[in-house]
Amino acid sequence: MSENAVLLVNLGSPDSTSVPDVKRYLREFLSDDRVIDSPKLIQQFVLNCFILPSRPKQSAEAYSKVWTDEGSPLIVTSKNLQKLLQGKIEPKVELAMRYGSPSIPDAIERMKSEGVKNVFLVPLYPHYAMSSFETVVVKVMEEVAENAPDMKVTTLQPFYSDPSYIEALYKSAKPYLDNEYDHLLFSYHGIPERHLNKADSTKAHCNVVKDCCTTCNPAHSTCYKHQVTKTTELFVKRAGIPEDKYSISFQSRLGREPWLTPYTDKVLEELPAEGKKKLVIMTPAFVSDCLETLEEIAMEGKEEFLEAGGEEFTAVPCMNEHPAWVQFLADKAENWLKSSSAVL
Structure with missing residues (x-):
């Protein structure tokens, strides 16, 4: 044994x-x-x-x-x-x-x-x-x-920046990116803004330093916002996606206090008015499809986007299996x- x-x-x-x-x-x-x-x-x-x-x-x-x-x-x-x-x-x-x-x-x-x-x-x-x-x-x-x-x-x-993880994420998403689309939205699970400050071991970086997510600091080892930003940066580089064709948002907020912005539901309502009517959306904070990806994004999110004037909505499955x-x-x-x- x-x-x-x-x-x-x-x-x-x-x-x-x-x-x-x-x-x-x-x-x-x-x-x-x-x-x-x-x-x-x-x-x-x-x-x-x-x-x-x-x-x-x-x-x-x-x-x-x-x-x-x-x-x-x-x-x-x-x-x-x-x-x-x-x-x-x-x-x-x-x-x-x-x-x-x-x-x-x-x-x-x-x-x-x-x-x-x-x-x-x-x-x-x-x-x-x-x-x-x-x-x-x-x-x-x-x-x-x-x-x-x-x-x-x-x-x-x-493992948010591990090259092998980025490659796995890319391979799982590639079939959905091969089709024509106007915009790629990375929707990450949200957290309260105060959680960033609480997790900042230096107590002098997150939401204090200008461009804190891209300015190298020990706080990044426990900074959720930096890490999702890095995942996105590495993914779009691997996939060859231009800077004006993607953005980040945050979903699943709870309560009335400030959470990380922009909020996914608000972004989905705004994109069609910007001429981005064929949307692909990914949820890289989740490795397995669940309520937040299947119901909140693929069902409710799709409805919000189409009602706002969107034409095509493609939710990329999580890496799953x-x-x-x-x-x-x-x-x-x-x-x-x-x-x-x-x-x-």
Whole structure:
């Protein structure tokens, strides 16, 4: 039995489209201090008085639009990715979700019972954000410290600028870029603006220095906005897309506080008036199609764009199970195995 294992972790999904299941999922998700990082009393007041009374029903209706016979698209795709990766590498490949099931504690318990000593943790997020990458790493490390203290964990760092990741992203998107279009929109998941400042270790760069995203600084290692900007820059260079033919926007905001702008829904309403009526849209912050890509973008976003005068709307699928993406993960796992972190 191998002492090495790879642990893939994605966001998660409700167990079903029923309102109770969605409510349970949202309660866990939005109770995370790295998602809603207000003081606990305020967080729970907002959650229980303003969000949970109405949002589960709305979200359940949205999930029902994308649900498959096999279940949640995110879970189904993640399980398929797990199987494909397992076919390429020797160590056991485990899968967990930050919220919901399969859970991180259960995955760690399985690995512990199987004698796993070394784990390669792969948060399935290309970019750093406290509400995505960081919360996965913290949760895994907390569970390991409490229940498997002898287990060594090595984490794949954000790979937003990795040439092999950019190549995989390009290969998965290329068939959709080969057709004629007026504009390419990169829609990234949004975060509150204050999360940028909170993640800035220098406390003197993000939103302080002019052109902070393109001015080299140690803060970039934990700056979501810099990292999505870099991914876009490298992708358009690889794809040969001119500067006047693409832009960046941010989706999925929650609440009334300022989030990263411009907002995707607003951009979709504005583009047709600028003569950009044939649109291709990508969502590189997501590696697996989910509610935010399938319902918010491919359904609602398309409707907003066409109602504003757009003529053609093409949503590029996430990398999902694309061979280049699977190979990227396999190569990272093999490199880990060759390092001193794993026992061969």
